[in-house]
Amino acid sequence: MKGAVKGESGGGRSARADAWRQDGQLKLRDTPMIFMYHGVADVADDPNQLCVSSGRFAEQMAWLARRGLRGVGIAALVDAMRAGRQRGLVGLTFDDGYTNVLETALPVLRRHGFGATAYIISDRLGGTNEWDEGPTWRLMTGDQVRELAAAGIEIGSHAATHVRLAGASPAQLTAEVSESRASLNALLGTEIRGFAYPYGSMDAEARRAVRDAGYEYACAVEASLPEIGLMALPRLYVGQQDDAMRMAAKRLLYRSRIALRSRPGGRPPQATPAETR
Ligand SMILES: [Zn+2]
Numbered sequence: 001m002k003g004a005v006k007g008e009s010g011g012g013r014s015a016r017a018d019a020w021r022q023d024g025q026l027k028l029r030d031t032p033m034i035f036m037y038h039g040v041a042d043v044a045d046d047p048n049q050l051c052v053s054s055g056r057f058a059e060q061m062a063w064l065a066r067r068g069l070r071g072v073g074i075a076a077l078v079d080a081m082r083a084g085r086q087r088g089l090v091g092l093t094f095d096d097g098y099t100n101v102l103e104t105a106l107p108v109l110r111r112h113g114f115g116a117t118a119y120i121i122s123d124r125l126g127g128t129n130e131w132d133e134g135p136t137w138r139l140m141t142g143d144q145v146r147e148l149a150a151a152g153i154e155i156g157s158h159a160a161t162h163v164r165l166a167g168a169s170p171a172q173l174t175a176e177v178s179e180s181r182a183s184l185n186a187l188l189g190t191e192i193r194g195f196a197y198p199y200g201s202m203d204a205e206a207r208r209a210v211r212d213a214g215y216e217y218a219c220a221v222e223a224s225l226p227e228i229g230l231m232a233l234p235r236l237y238v239g240q241q242d243d244a245m246r247m248a249a250k251r252l253l254y255r256s257r258i259a260l261r262s263r264p265g266g267r268p269p270q271a272t273p274a275e276t277r
Helices: 002-009 013-018 054-066 074-082 099-112 142-150 170-188 204-212 244-262
Strands: 034-037 070-072 089-096 117-120 154-157 194-196 217-219
Touching: 054 070, 054 099, 054 244, 070 074, 070 099, 074 089, 074 154, 074 217, 089 099, 099 142, 117 142, 117 194, 142 154, 142 170, 154 170, 170 204
Parallel strands: 034 089, 070 089, 089 117, 117 154, 154 194, 194 217
Antiparallel strands: none
């Protein structure tokens, strides 16, 4: 087990001192494993592969626990990395803020004592995922987001309306990045630390806007090696088809995939629609 966990963090404490470069970038070996989920629900029609069933999610969390790995929110993961204590930690994230995260995912997380981060779209509280073509699911209300936060789940921003931020105008970046943080700060009475780019869409200006708005970190989806850092933490799509064998393969191949996609013209294998949501 010891050897198996080692791959997660890329080494012991001695390797941690230089995990963060001065510019906030990360080396490949220090890039943490972060799972990206959207909804946890038993749905028949899910063409965008946004949901994992309650049973599959429970299986995936049990898989982590069996390996001595612990699911945590990303602010906690970032703090652990700063302290050189990220070994055995896996970041768990839920984008968009579906009500089923509160209803279905939270009880499973609690059973294992796991943390997670939910990224909320600040102007769509109580709405639906109307930006998607396909089935619609309810998004948490402000009260439900507060309930999730009170249960120990980190709340981050997933922008104000769920638009692509690569190529966005300065005014759009202010509205989506900075103002969404202000409204979530007000909703929760606390300082929001994290951001997740809608569709994983970002560029240098978007990353700068996120930093300038006061966020400590941001989650991307795919990010190339030069981009990887506090303002672009790559994440691994985990879906309904990911049983124990596929989870093991994903874990083994995680860093190779990042390296592969960082080559000129490189594309990761197994891309699925939900990877860019
Ligand atoms: Zn999203």
